[in-house]
Amino acid sequence: MKKKANKLLLDTLQNIAEGLAETFAPFCEVVVHDLRNPGNAIHGIYNNLSGRGIGEPATELGLARIRDPGFPARFSNYANTFSDGRKVKSTSIGIKDDSGAYVAALCINVDLTLFQSFQSAISQFTRIDDGRIHEHLDRTPAERIHARIDEFAASRATTVRSLSAMDRKQLVQELKKEGLLEVRRGANIAAAHMGVSRATIYGDAK
Structure with a gap:
C-alpha cells in the first residue's frame, strides 16, 4: 500500500514538473528526485538544461534530506551553477511520506544567462549623459x-x-x-x- 502511495506521489510530481517546465520554457529545468533510491535518484527531468539524465544520483541536498528528516523542506532562490559555468537560480522542495521521511524532491533550476544579458542591455540602454543640456518634453x-x-x-x-x-x-x-x-x-x-x-x-x- 505504501509503495503504491509513493508511486502515485511521484507520478503527481512528474505531472507538476512537466507543467512547470512547459510554462517556463526555455529558461527553466524541473527535476523530480526519488529519494528512496539515492544512487539513481533522478526520476524525471523536464526541459533539460543541465545535461543530466534519468537515473543519476541524488545531489547534496537530497542526501542531506535522506539522512535527516528534520532537514528544511524548502530552499528557495539559492545560487547554483550548471556544469558549463552558467549561473542558475534554484529552488528545492522536499516531499515527505506519512511517516515523516523524505521520499522525493521537486527541484527548479532557472538559467540566468539570458536574463543577465537583458539586464546588461537594459542598463546600457537606460544610461544617460547627465551633462549640462536640459530639455523638457512635457506640454505643461x-x-x-x-x-x-x-x-x-x-x-x-x-x-x-x-x-x-x-x-x-x-x-x-x-x-x-x-x-x-x-x-x-x-x-x-x-x-x-x-x-x-x-x-x-x-x-x-x-
Whole structure:
C-alpha cells in the first residue's frame, strides 16, 4: 500500500514538473528526485538544461534530506551553477511520506544567462549623459515649475511664500540650472507662484 502511495506521489510530481517546465520554457529545468533510491535518484527531468539524465544520483541536498528528516523542506532562490559555468537560480522542495521521511524532491533550476544579458542591455540602454543640456518634453512647463517649487518648499517644511530670502535664492538658482527659467515665460511663472516680482527672480538668478 505504501509503495503504491509513493508511486502515485511521484507520478503527481512528474505531472507538476512537466507543467512547470512547459510554462517556463526555455529558461527553466524541473527535476523530480526519488529519494528512496539515492544512487539513481533522478526520476524525471523536464526541459533539460543541465545535461543530466534519468537515473543519476541524488545531489547534496537530497542526501542531506535522506539522512535527516528534520532537514528544511524548502530552499528557495539559492545560487547554483550548471556544469558549463552558467549561473542558475534554484529552488528545492522536499516531499515527505506519512511517516515523516523524505521520499522525493521537486527541484527548479532557472538559467540566468539570458536574463543577465537583458539586464546588461537594459542598463546600457537606460544610461544617460547627465551633462549640462536640459530639455523638457512635457506640454505643461507651468505645472513642472510649480511642482519643482512646491517640492523645494516641502523639503524645507514650509510653504512656498514663507521661504526665506536665502532659500528662495537657492531655489531660483536650482530652477535656472535645471533650465526651467529658460522655458517660455518661465521667470513669470516662477515669480507668480512664489509671490515675488519677476525682477526678484532675475536678481536671485544672478
